[in-house]
Amino acid sequence: MRNGKSQEKTFIMSFKPTDEALIAYLYGEASAEEMAQIAEYLEAHPKEKERLQALNDTRMVLGQLDDEPLSGDIAIDLPIRGKSEWAYWRPFVAVAASLLLLLTFAWQTNFGLSYTEDGFYMGYQEIDQGLSTDQVTALIQQEKQETIDQFMAYMREEKDTLNQKFDVLQASINEQPQLIYAAEKQALIDDMMGLSNQLSANYRDILRTLVVNFSNNFEAQRIEDLQNIQAAFNQLENATIGNQLDIEDELIRLSDRLDAVIASLNNK
């Protein structure tokens, strides 16, 4: 037993809770076992108990600071859930995007704004100021003259080309009409000869065809006629043979009747 108590005493002496464990004990949030151990320890260590009590007293003093009342409900503008923040910012982004587009367009097209003592100017391309009416008129005249000169030069060039072509044509007509006539004539004759040959060849072909057809028809007809004649002879022959047989039969009958008559005469 004495050993048990000294062991227990040794255990108590060896156990020293950490500051964290003391805080958990102070707020009653340690486990039951820890609470018991720390309680025993504090009983055995009055100074530690006093120190912890001082912290607890501090808590009591802090508890004197009450809550401040809140005058009315806090006004909170709750955004609609499900509606993204993007929906809120969309109109502003749209305006900013439109402005950016306008600025980009203006920059690309050299749209410019200018304010001088003469007034406010805006427009596309570089704004030129300061040209007087006479200068503008002179510029227009110059432009017009240049256009006319270009046109005239073009017309002259075209005229030269046309004249050249007419000359060539005239020369060809004047210098060699006979040759042209002869060539044309020969060409015509050649064409006619060709046509004639073509026709002749065609006629020969036609005649040849006719003769061949006639020959073929004639032969066929001859054969048919021969066949008819043969058939007629056959018929005649058959008829003749038939008659001949009939006649022979009659002769036989006659012969027999004659023999019978003779016989009868003999008997008489």
Next chain:
Amino acid sequence: MPSSDFLITAARNGDVVAINQLIKLWQKRIYNFALKYFNDHDQAMEVTQKTFISMNKNLSKLKDDQSFKPWLYRIATNYCHEEVRRQSKKWVLPFMKVHKKEDQQHIAAIEQVDTLGNPESAYGNQELKALLKKALSTLPEEQRLVVIMKEYEGLKLREIAVAMEISENTVKSRLYYALGSLRQRLEEWQITRENIHYEL
């Protein structure tokens, strides 16, 4: 602490009435939390409004209704940090702002009385509150947050750890040093449990 489990579930499903009820239930708590932290009404209101706007926006992401309380305080804590950063960029230190003349006189008078070493001197309510606010303001930010959450908002050590995204041991450690600092500070001002209007 307000009980709001069924409201949380309804609010997560988009019930606007439930959301407004939640705000009504918790606005005083968050406001006082921020007020004790900043000791400034405007900053406390700013943080409170932002907290509930964020709550409305992110409530669907809350996985467990039971963790609503530390989750809400985490949002408020983050906005407190943000507000401090914002103020520091303006070269305004919120806890060194000039107090009103009356407050200064109160504090000075009390501190003078204390130096006479009269343990029986009693403190008026307003003077005591002013001193307690000042004492809190002397704590480092992280210790101050832990003390406010534990002593005034009633969060458990585990909940504070979740709200501040630190370990429980860190919470306990900060509390230990914060209470020690506060005890020392209050003892300097001779503010003890015995000499305040306090009934056991």
